[in-house]
Amino acid sequence: MDGEAVELRAYEDETKDEPPPDAVVVKTVAGQTKWQDAARLAKEGLEAVYDYNPSGKWSLLCHKVLHHWTYTTTHLLITITLLSMALVEHPGLYWDKYDPYYLKTVLPIHCVVEMFLLALLGVDAALRLVWSGPRKYVRSWRSLASSIFILIMFLDALVTLARLEPHVRILRVLRPFLWLETFLMNSTRRVLRQIIQCFKPIFDVLLLLFYLMAFFALFAFYLFGVVDKDFFSSYGQSFVSLFILRTTANYPDVMMEIYHQSPASFLFFLVYLITSLYIMSNVLLGVVYSNFKTMELKKFKKIYMNKREKLKAAFTLLSDGTEGVSFDRFLLFVKEYKPETPSWQILCMYKALLSDKTDLIFSYFDPTDVSVLTPLSLDRFYGFYQVAKLKWIKDLGPRPAYFEKLPSCLRPVFKFIHKVVTWRWFNTVISAIIVVNLIYVLVFAGIATVENRYELAKVGQPGSFIFTFIYCVEIAMRIIGLGPLYFRSGWNWFDLIIISITTVTQVLEFVPALGVLIVVRSLRLFRMFRLKSRFRAILTAVFALSPQLIGVALVLVAIMYVMSIIGMETMYGLVYPNCCNTSWYFVGAYYSGAYNSTGNTVFWLNNFDNLARSYVTLFEQVVVNNWFVMMEGYASQVDSQYAYLVRVYFIIFQVLALITTTVIVSYIVEGLTFKITMTADRRKFKLFCKKEHGPKCGCYLMRDAHKKRVRTNLSYQDLSCLKAEQEVNHRELNEIRKRSLFWKKSTLGISDLFPSSEEGTTVFYGTNYRARDDLYLMMYEPEIVNWHDSVPKEKAQVEKRPWTSVLKDKLKETVEYIMD
Numbered sequence: 001m002d003g004e005a006v007e008l009r010a011y012e013d014e015t016k017d018e019p020p021p022d023a024v025v026v027k028t029v030a031g032q033t034k035w036q037d038a039a040r041l042a043k044e045g046l047e048a049v050y051d052y053n054p055s056g057k058w059s060l061l062c063h064k065v066l067h068h069w070t071y072t073t074t075h076l077l078i079t080i081t082l083l084s085m086a087l088v089e090h091p092g093l094y095w096d097k098y099d100p101y102y103l104k105t106v107l108p109i110h111c112v113v114e115m116f117l118l119a120l121l122g123v124d125a126a127l128r129l130v131w132s133g134p135r136k137y138v139r140s141w142r143s144l145a146s147s148i149f150i151l152i153m154f155l156d157a158l159v160t161l162a163r164l165e166p167h168v169r170i171l172r173v174l175r176p177f178l179w180l181e182t183f184l185m186n187s188t189r190r191v192l193r194q195i196i197q198c199f200k201p202i203f204d205v206l207l208l209l210f211y212l213m214a215f216f217a218l219f220a221f222y223l224f225g226v227v228d229k230d231f232f233s234s235y236g237q238s239f240v241s242l243f244i245l246r247t248t249a250n251y252p253d254v255m256m257e258i259y260h261q262s263p264a265s266f267l268f269f270l271v272y273l274i275t276s277l278y279i280m281s282n283v284l285l286g287v288v289y290s291n292f293k294t295m296e297l298k299k300f301k302k303i304y305m306n307k308r309e310k311l312k313a314a315f316t317l318l319s320d321g322t323e324g325v326s327f328d329r330f331l332l333f334v335k336e337y338k339p340e341t342p343s344w345q346i347l348c349m350y351k352a353l354l355s356d357k358t359d360l361i362f363s364y365f366d367p368t369d370v371s372v373l374t375p376l377s378l379d380r381f382y383g384f385y386q387v388a389k390l391k392w393i394k395d396l397g398p399r400p401a402y403f404e405k406l407p408s409c410l411r412p413v414f415k416f417i418h419k420v421v422t423w424r425w426f427n428t429v430i431s432a433i434i435v436v437n438l439i440y441v442l443v444f445a446g447i448a449t450v451e452n453r454y455e456l457a458k459v460g461q462p463g464s465f466i467f468t469f470i471y472c473v474e475i476a477m478r479i480i481g482l483g484p485l486y487f488r489s490g491w492n493w494f495d496l497i498i499i500s501i502t503t504v505t506q507v508l509e510f511v512p513a514l515g516v517l518i519v520v521r522s523l524r525l526f527r528m529f530r531l532k533s534r535f536r537a538i539l540t541a542v543f544a545l546s547p548q549l550i551g552v553a554l555v556l557v558a559i560m561y562v563m564s565i566i567g568m569e570t571m572y573g574l575v576y577p578n579c580c581n582t583s584w585y586f587v588g589a590y591y592s593g594a595y596n597s598t599g600n601t602v603f604w605l606n607n608f609d610n611l612a613r614s615y616v617t618l619f620e621q622v623v624v625n626n627w628f629v630m631m632e633g634y635a636s637q638v639d640s641q642y643a644y645l646v647r648v649y650f651i652i653f654q655v656l657a658l659i660t661t662t663v664i665v666s667y668i669v670e671g672l673t674f675k676i677t678m679t680a681d682r683r684k685f686k687l688f689c690k691k692e693h694g695p696k697c698g699c700y701l702m703r704d705a706h707k708k709r710v711r712t713n714l715s716y717q718d719l720s721c722l723k724a725e726q727e728v729n730h731r732e733l734n735e736i737r738k739r740s741l742f743w744k745k746s747t748l749g750i751s752d753l754f755p756s757s758e759e760g761t762t763v764f765y766g767t768n769y770r771a772r773d774d775l776y777l778m779m780y781e782p783e784i785v786n787w788h789d790s791v792p793k794e795k796a797q798v799e800k801r802p803w804t805s806v807l808k809d810k811l812k813e814t815v816e817y818i819m820d
Contacts, residue, residue, distance in 0.1 A: 038317045075182050076183075076185070078121060082118070083179055085110065098166065103165070122151075122154070125147045125150060173562045191548065205283055212276055217242050249626060250585065253585075292670070324374075325376040326375050349384075354374055395762075395764060403483065420481065559656050563656075564618060571634050574607075574638070578592055578594075604633075
């Protein structure tokens with residue numbers, strides 16, 4: 001903040017004086033310039049690790065190696081290779097584990113490859129140890145756990161290599177943890193961490209759900225045990241039957257015999273399904289969504305305050321005791337932070353920070369301008385991360401339409417086409433044509449049978465050609481009417497690709513061997529997503545959520561890998577044709593088919609004989625249709641005393657799948673809320689502009705609310721200053737250029753940027769897609785102000801508390817949770 005006292009002091013082990021709580025303690029590394037140290041601090045603000053700053057020469061070297069893209073990619077590939085070894089390990093291959101060839105040849109190769117990969121991961125752990133230091137490395141439970149896991153798995157492979165005898169390799173379940181620990185899996189770790197942090201309220205809801213199941217199972221056992229012994233012959237079977245009923249996989253079979261004896265028994269199943277399925281499922285969704293928002297806000301606060309702390313430290317280095325950061329220092333700092341950035345873009349970033357309009361959802365331009373000679377204050381410097389992500393372009397001013405340069409005989413035609421494609425009802429007409437095309441396709445599909453579907457499709461080929469011709473004419477009109485602007489929209493590219501594919505395949509339909517390409521015609525119906533604004537809004541929200549959804553999917557992949565390893569080690573080869581004749585619920589009929597059978601009698605294909613089949617089996621468990629058939633099939637193939645362990649295995653996976661799918665729904669709800677909020681704020685801002693500034697105000701309103709755009713003006717004097725600063729800092733810039741692998745010369749020369757006169761200005765726009773953090777900055781503005789005020793107090797309290805006090809509080813919270 002302006003005028004705030006900032007203390008800069010190099011941190012050394014010999015220093016015994018304690019800094020004040022609001023002081024900035026900057027760790028500098030020997031041999032590094034202040035620009036390099038400031039850029040390193042700014043980069044650390046974007047990382048998830050908050051206090052692992054390099055403390056020496058070797059620590060800095062390990063830090064650079066661990067965060068280089070080549071190393072992070074290689075690290076990820078090593079862990080993926082380690083995971084994929086389960087495809088060729090027993091029982092992934094079809095060798096018998098007692099086969100001498102397998103024991104003497106194949107097994108040693110697997111062990112050596114696994115030990116080599118684990119040794120490489122051990123090198124990674126050693127680099128992290130040097131980077132963070134032994135004390136911090138031991139305090140990080142993730143780093144310590146990964147090192148222990150690597151050591152245990154290495155010893156397990158070493159023992160297997162020494163014995164060359166088959167034994168249970170259950171420690172392979174630890175491999176996904178090493179995969180999730182890689183740097184590029186940061187977003188997936190964040191999702192998994194949020195799930196773990198929200199586990200307490202989720203566990204409470206699940207405990208209540210199981211309590212209701214146990215309560216209803218007790219009633220069902222005493223009420224229906226005599227009437228229907230196939231589902232309620234014991235209390236354990238009653239509980240399993242009602243758990244399956246909650247997934248609706250055995251409904252209405254579970255109640256038909258009882259319903260036949262007493263129609264009033266339907267009320268029991270009605271109350272149970274309403275309570276367990278509809279009420280408790282929605283309660284679980286509400287709890288997960290509420291806690292995820294709370295955890296997301298806490299995480300955002302932690303990341304936000306970490307960014308401010310790192311930028312404050314970088315500002316302290318750059319200001320060097322002065323009131324602010326001058327442009328020449330800012331130029332050298334950004335060249336170290338992002339070497340490929342041209343100097344004129346750095347000047348745009350500097351002017352945007354001076355205007356202090358980068359944190360607004362919609363940019364309002366003050367007609368007054370600020371000189372580039374003004375130094376950046378700390379308040380303005382806090383917006384660095386916002387402008388660093390912007391892509392700057394020069395505003396070339398209003399340009400005439402491309403067809404204005406055409407000959408006068410063609411100009412009226414092109415102008416008329418331009419008016420047609422920009423007509424407000426043009427998209428409505430095309431949407432109506434797509435609806436007619438949809439009805440046309442559905443009519444032919446409705447009257448078609450398996451025997452005549454291809455012949456009937458050929459009958460409808462003329463109509464399909466007519467629709468294709470209309471779509472091609474539409475695309476051609478859009479390209480002619482809009483010119484190069486047509487190709488700047490992703491939705492236009494979507495249209496063009498769909499129509500091109502359907503046109504080519506429709507021509508290839510005349511080839512007899514390619515008649516199956518008739519089904520590609522239906523792709524044209526996806527154009528409705530492009531023309532309907534509400535559909536575009538939903539797809540935009542889904543695309544914006546794709547990182548989170550991919551993270552949840554990868555968490556589910558890791559869970560399925562762990563459960564697959566357990567399944568392969570404990571249930572390999574248990575099911576086969578004509579097995580499971582003594583199972584509950586008469587599921588043996590699903591396993592009665594031979595190898596050449598068809599229909600629902602080949603459920604023995606859902607097995608744990610290799611990793612691929614295990615994933616298929618577990619995915620069918622996620623879908624929940626007939627999932628109990630597999631559970632009871634395996635339960636009938638083991639001793640009765642272990643049958644309940646098999647059922648516990650499948651029930652645990654069902655619960656994990658339920659939590660994961662609920663998290664996916666929570667993210668989708670959050671994304672749609674984000675979209676609705678952005679649209680509502682855009683409308684409010686539009687009304688505010690018309691009321692306050694009139695129709696010709698200086699406010700810029702983006703059509704796409706998910707984009708942000710910042711405008712800055714560079715005067716003749718500003719650009720002259722840029723040229724002068726480049727000459728002054730010529731030596732430092734050459735030093736940075738030698739160290740950088742990404743330095744590239746700007747495509748625009750400085751002379752191209754100057755306005756036509758000394759009184760004129762050159763306008764630049766910086767654009768980027770808006771992230772959720774931008775929305776959080778607007779939504780939680782009052783909370784952010786409180787965060788700024790509470791940081792020194794919290795920091796002082798944390799530094800004064802000894803580690804014994806922190807440990808005692810953690811134990812107290814754990815005991816209170818258990819007692820609750």
